[in-house]
Amino acid sequence: MPELPEVETIRRQLEPFIVGRTVTDSGSHPSAKFAPAVEVVGTTVESTKRRGKFLLFGLDDGRELIVHLGMTGQLIPGAELDDPYLRAWWRLDERSGSESVLGYRDVRRFGRIRVAQNGDYEGTLATLGPEPFDPDFTPLGLWETLKGSRRHLKTQLLSQRPVAGVGNIYADEACFRAEVHPAVRRVTRAQAERLHHAIVQVLRQGVDNGGTTLRDYRDADGVSGENQHHLDCYGRHGEPCVRCGTELRKTILDARTTTFCPRCQSRR
DNA sequence: CGCAGCGCCTGAAGGC
């Protein structure tokens, strides 16, 4: 559930807490998904970054601690070590006024923790598309990427290749605002331009609102975001479209719940 | 190499 705006919100809140601190001890769930957490004991965190939905903590030994929150992951300063859903934890050196333990809590264990040499990534992180707020994410570039595949538009967006950080919520919102049907298999240049604008807009709005809180997501302070009050499409099937009043429809597209306006979001 | 299909997880919500 945490997508780019939620991850960015967490990163911003964590940064003053963690930068400059040394990891003195650590523990993890035995699963290989979380066990790498303990490999960073003895290092000092120098920076926090984000790529798409991945959180990257730069370490003083040239490595990075990489955290993906999956569906239900949370990073919690001051976590309780007896929390049954705590999958990893790091004890940090003392700093007055600051909690000494950072916990990774993940009820459903869809998240993942890794350690890599600086910039030496594998998997999705290695093939991630451009950051949506960077200048190399352009309407023309998006069109070129989308043209290269015959998969459904929304499935392409969720692949992280055309642009990094879009998940189910913001994919529905972007397609809705761009007035493009999520199941088209090819987009026109005009549609790609609208999509580009819509993607930047919905993600920017999400960040500005501190993320979208639905069920599991909480930011690092345990506080809810506010963007759920600003969604036009996601989760609103059965409600009238804010543009034309037509009832929003829900469908399953490539195994993903998808909401769209059957009138506004044309296939061409 | 692209991509479809599947498995991973468990609490919440819905049905009866």
Next chain:
DNA sequence: TGCCTTCAGGCGCTGC
């Protein structure tokens, strides 16, 4: 009330 089923879904892996 309580049991059972369905649902949520990002990513890694496998194999065509």
